[in-house]
Amino acid sequence: DGGITQSPKYLFRKEGQNVTLSCEQNLNHDAMYWYRQDPGQGLRLIYYSQIVNDFQKGDIAEGYSVSREKKESFPLTVTSAQKNPTAFYLCASTRGGYSPLHFGNGTRLTVT
């Protein structure tokens, strides 16, 4: 079945460590997105990518980095520069145009 896979579901890290969240899709979608959600809050856009080897910052890109070396993959690295990294991270993709977003199941990151 086609879909978006995020791994792991839960991730625990010590403060000061970089951590990379995986996002893979087999929907053949061109565009991919990373969002962050804090408790009781909406989704905030971190980074997005319309095509391979190209990506743009969203509203809260500071302390994060991404790569898009393959169409299927859009990993997100949470660096030690991110001041409050504990959150629910959601990856999504879309065919583009007027098509909606499809989401992965999310990764809950806890940094202590």
Next chain:
Amino acid sequence: RKEVEQDPGPFNVPEGATVAFNCTYSNSASQSFFWYRQDCRKEPKLLMSVYSSGNEDGRFTAQLNRASQYISLLIRDSKLSDSATYLCVVKGDNDMRFGAGTRLTVKP
């Protein structure tokens, strides 16, 4: 000003009630619009796209007003299972931006 703003809620309604949510957006060049539903600690799931002429899917009706830059979602005959957070999404040139969400609780 946020790019996408929603009624803050929460909305607490009895079963069978009709409830409406609104969402305003600031980018007049926005191209497409959606309503998503999110259950607690889960990923958002598409509820419906919003078309210029308005559209209906069972008990759910979505409307778009481009002149006033808002979209709405109407839920008729509310069910207990409708309890969730409803998120509006607006697509600009390339980005997809979410409202903060409106929490709905339907009570017996």
